[in-house]
Amino acid sequence: MRRPLVAGNWKMHGTCASIKLLLNELATQVLPAEVDVAVFPGLVYLQAVGAQVAQSDIVVGAQDCAVQLEEGALTGETSALQLADIGCSMVLVGHSERRQLQDETDSVICRKFIAAQAAGLTPVLCVGETLAEREAGQALAVVQRQIDAVLVELGVDVFAKAVIAYEPVWAIGSGLTATPEQAQDIHAQIRAHIASHSAGVAQGLRILYGGSVKAANAAELFAQADIDGGLVGGASLNAKEFGAICRAAGN
Numbered sequence: 211m212r213r214p215l216v217a218g219n220w221k222m223h224g225t226c227a228s229i230k231l232l233l234n235e236l237a238t239q240v241l242p243a244e245v246d247v248a249v250f251p252g253l254v255y256l257q258a259v260g261a262q263v264a265q266s267d268i269v270v271g272a273q274d275c276a277v278q279l280e281e282g283a284l285t286g287e288t289s290a291l292q293l294a295d296i297g298c299s300m301v302l303v304g305h306s307e308r309r310q311l312q313d314e315t316d317s318v319i320c321r322k323f324i325a326a327q328a329a330g331l332t333p334v335l336c337v338g339e340t341l342a343e344r345e346a347g348q349a350l351a352v353v354q355r356q357i358d359a360v361l362v363e364l365g366v367d368v369f370a371k372a373v374i375a376y377e378p379v380w381a382i383g384s385g386l387t388a389t390p391e392q393a394q395d396i397h398a399q400i401r402a403h404i405a406s407h408s409a410g411v412a413q414g415l416r417i418l419y420g421g422s423v424k425a426a427n428a429a430e431l432f433a434q435a436d437i438d439g440g441l442v443g444g445a446s447l448n449a450k451e452f453g454a455i456c457r458a459a460g461n
């Protein structure tokens with residue numbers, strides 16, 4: 211039985227004041243004990259958020275890390291070890307916005323995945339196809355290629371301590387959520403692909419859906435057999451919405 215995970219990716223949103231308020235409001239929400247809840251604030255807010263949620267069960271993750279683990283002359287970069295040092299336990303790798311805007315390649319993302327695990331962080335490997343790729347019938351092939359960049363390179367066992375987030379690019383920030391059937395179809399195929407290497411790893415692997423998840427659509431998405439929670443963007447900036455999404459992942 212997989213424990214659901216609901217993760218809020220705050221992207222480049224928030225200020226000291228607004229984040230404090232958001233967390234204060236989130237503290238008034240009932241979050242189900244059987245659901246893991248994580249928030250991914252911008253880098254400069256990680257420590258403050260960590261301090262504010264320290265007495266709760268909410269864990270904190272970063273949105274990216276450097277490919278290099280060891281300290282060095284890499285201006286502007288932050289290593290996975292540094293993220294672990296300030297109390298992060300998870301890190302997103304390969305979010306589509308970084309693939310597109312920062313030209314991150316599959317091989318760079320694989321190196322970040324390695325760095326994350328070496329530092330003891332759980333990498334959340336984000337995968338997903340563009341609308342053009344879906345319309346060309348390439349959705350599964352694209353997702354499989356993105357996963358294989360890690361799977362073939364490192365072997366299946368690394369997924370025993372990782373999370374995959376399926377985020378179709380066309381559903382991100384667009385209000386166009388994948389239907390539960392569309393999402394379940396890809397999730398099931400991701401799990402089958404992992405299972406072709408190790409049934410045990412596939413069974414335990416949490417696969418999150420991301421892309422316009424809201425309180426109004428979360429329950430039917432999370433009811434799907436292979437959807438183990440969500441990676442939530444915009445709706446995670448509203449405590450009531452996010453709380454309701456977390457509750458939708460509960461029993």
Ligand SMILES: O=C(CO)COP(=O)(O)O
Nearest residue numbers: 219382383421422443444
């Ligand atoms: O990119 C996402 C989470 O990583 C999804 O963003 P939205 O929920 O705003 O569509």
